[in-house]
Amino acid sequence: MTGSTGDTRSRIQQVALELFTEQGYEKTSLREIAERLGVTKAALYYHFKSKDDIVDSFVADRINRLDQLIDWAARQPTDAASRRATLRRYAEEFFGNEGQSVMRFFEQNQTVVKQLSSGQMMRDRLLRVADVLAGPDPTPGDQLRATMAIFAVHGSLFALRQPEISLEQRQQLALELAFELLDRVGAPEPGRPTG
Amino acid sequence: MTGSTGDTRSRIQQVALELFTEQGYEKTSLREIAERLGVTKAALYYHFKSKDDIVDSFVADRINRLDQLIDWAARQPTDAASRRATLRRYAEEFFGNEGQSVMRFFEQNQTVVKQLSSGQMMRDRLLRVADVLAGPDPTPGDQLRATMAIFAVHGSLFALRQPEISLEQRQQLALELAFELLDRVGAPEPGRPTG
DNA sequence: GTCTATACTTAGATAGAC
DNA sequence: GTCTATCTAAGTATAGAC
Numbered sequence: 001m002t003g004s005t006g007d008t009r010s011r012i013q014q015v016a017l018e019l020f021t022e023q024g025y026e027k028t029s030l031r032e033i034a035e036r037l038g039v040t041k042a043a044l045y046y047h048f049k050s051k052d053d054i055v056d057s058f059v060a061d062r063i064n065r066l067d068q069l070i071d072w073a074a075r076q077p078t079d080a081a082s083r084r085a086t087l088r089r090y091a092e093e094f095f096g097n098e099g100q101s102v103m104r105f106f107e108q109n110q111t112v113v114k115q116l117s118s119g120q121m122m123r124d125r126l127l128r129v130a131d132v133l134a135g136p137d138p139t140p141g142d143q144l145r146a147t148m149a150i151f152a153v154h155g156s157l158f159a160l161r162q163p164e165i166s167l168e169q170r171q172q173l174a175l176e177l178a179f180e181l182l183d184r185v186g187a188p189e190p191g192r193p194t195g
Numbered sequence: 196m197t198g199s200t201g202d203t204r205s206r207i208q209q210v211a212l213e214l215f216t217e218q219g220y221e222k223t224s225l226r227e228i229a230e231r232l233g234v235t236k237a238a239l240y241y242h243f244k245s246k247d248d249i250v251d252s253f254v255a256d257r258i259n260r261l262d263q264l265i266d267w268a269a270r271q272p273t274d275a276a277s278r279r280a281t282l283r284r285y286a287e288e289f290f291g292n293e294g295q296s297v298m299r300f301f302e303q304n305q306t307v308v309k310q311l312s313s314g315q316m317m318r319d320r321l322l323r324v325a326d327v328l329a330g331p332d333p334t335p336g337d338q339l340r341a342t343m344a345i346f347a348v349h350g351s352l353f354a355l356r357q358p359e360i361s362l363e364q365r366q367q368l369a370l371e372l373a374f375e376l377l378d379r380v381g382a383p384e385p386g387r388p389t390g
Numbered sequence: 391g392t393c394t395a396t397a398c399t400t401a402g403a404t405a406g407a408c
Numbered sequence: 409g410t411c412t413a414t415c416t417a418a419g420t421a422t423a424g425a426c
Contacts, residue, residue: 008409024306026221029401041402043410051402110305111219130354140355144347144368147354152343159325159342160335173335176384177343181372189371203392224418236419238393246419394425401418408411 009047011037016054021105025055025112052116055105059118062102065093066125073132083133083182088175090129091153095171107154126150134185141189149178204242206232211249216300220250220307247311250300254313257297260288261320268327278328278377283370285324286348290366302349321345329380336384344373 015036019028030041030051037043048054069089076082093099106113106122113119131138133146156174210231214223225246229236243249264284271277288294301308301317308314326333328341351369 024310026306027310030403031401039409040411042404042412045403046409108306108309111221111303112306114303115219115222127356140357140360140364140368141371143356144351144354144372147350148343148347148372151346151350152339155342155346156339159339161322161338162335165335169335173339176336177339177376180379181376184375225420226418234392235394237395237421240420240422241392392426394423396421396423398421399419402416404415405413406411407413408409 008037008039008043012044012047012054013058017058017101017105020055021101021108025051025109052118055112055116056118058102059122062093062099063118063121063125065099066122066129069093070125070128070132073129078135080183080185083135083185084179086129086133087149087153087178087182090150091171091175091178094153095167100167103154104157107157133182138185139189142185145181145185149181152178152181203232203234203238207239207242207249208253212253212296212300215250216296216303220246220304247313250307250311251313253297254317257288257294258313258316258320260294261317261324264288265320265323265327268324273330275378275380278330278380279374281324281328282344282348282373282377285345286366286370286373289348290362295362298349299352302352328377333380334384337380340376340380344376347373347376 012033016028016033019033019036030044034041034044044054048057069086072089073082073086076086094103106119109119113123127147130143130147130150133149134142138146153171153174156170160170160173207228211223211228214228214231225236225239229239232238239249243252264281267284268277268281271281289298301314304314308318322342325338325342325345328344329337333341348366348369351365355365355368
């Protein structure tokens with residue numbers, strides 16, 4: 001059954017995502033991916049324009065889902081409850097199904113993310129979520145606060161080093177901390193005009 | 196004066212750190228570094244064993260300084276004031292002089308950091324600072340809290356996107372948020388035994 | 391002690407045969 | 409849809425000029 005055709009493209013995506021996440025994008029050669037699938041490098045080039053293009057292919061869907069989230073969030077009122085709801089949705093995207101594997105790839109490949117077009121887009125979406133969370137006309141303190149709330153979700157994967165902590169627990173802990181940060185967005189800060 | 200000897204090694208370090216940070220470690224070729232200095236690739240190999248070795252050379256000093264910080268922090272009492280003092284020292288290392296340029300390199304090169312030996316060491320030190328901040332026998336919530344406090348320092352560089360915000364302001368804002376997180380380490384949490 | 395010339399290996403990528 | 413062959417550029421290594 002190894003020679004079954006048609007799914008080669010998705011098998012490439014699957015193996016590539018796995019290797020890119022485990023050992024890094026740059027450290028993973030196309031030869032390695034090809035060998036794992038029992039084909040040659042050139043075969044990969046039939047299915048994808050370039051190495052970058054493999055990444056783009058499994059990132060596009062994530063971008064779309066984040067765009068939907070941003071649109072939805074931007075239409076909510078700018079209160080604490082809405083910020084919580086937005087972050088909760090973000091966490092669900094992050095921890096859910098295939099979402100998590102792609103997000104982990106980005107977590108593991110921050111450098112590459114800066115160079116790749118899909119990485120730029122992903123980074124842009126992250127900052128936009130932060131912008132929505134920070135609300136209109138935010139103080140720098142609010143900006144930092146909103147961004148760190150998002151990063152609490154990401155950080156729950158590597159900051160909690162006991163492997164026995166489940167993904168559900170990580171998500172729960174991340175949200176608790178993120179809510180604590182978000183609930184004080186717009187609150188008086190040192191150096192902020194009180195009026 | 197281009198041929199002035201002796202400082203070639205440090206000029207390599209300087210140019211390499213600059214290019215690695217700007218465009219990423221993998222995207223920067225040795226040829227590019229060599230050309231910028233008006234020498235050949237082989238000349239680099241006289242001064243450094245490998246590309247990795249260039250990174251190691253300017254990271255070693257940072258590791259030492261972080262080790263000193265960790266030793267000092269571990270000898271402090273485990274109260275909120277000491278945690279603040281530890282994080283303040285961390286921020287000073289992060290924002291200070293050459294400290295910042297190397298830290299920025301790591302910020303920009305998270306993937307590489309996982310593969311390089313010096314990167315592993317640096318990552319290890321970060322987590323150790325988080326361990327000290329989280330205190331003895333920490334809850335997962337405390338672990339996440341401590342790690343995010345450190346990341347507030349890092350995040351102040353990219354989360355605050357107005358370039359006119361000075362480094363001093365970033366440091367100040369990062370500390371305010373980090374202190375808010377740290378002051379609640381050890382405090383009662385949902386799901387934590389109160390006794 | 392400092393560097394150049396040269397060459398080796400492997401990477402990503404392309405053209406064309408089957 | 410996949411393979412063979414080949415290209416360019418990367419990191420690496422060494423012999424030897426000065």
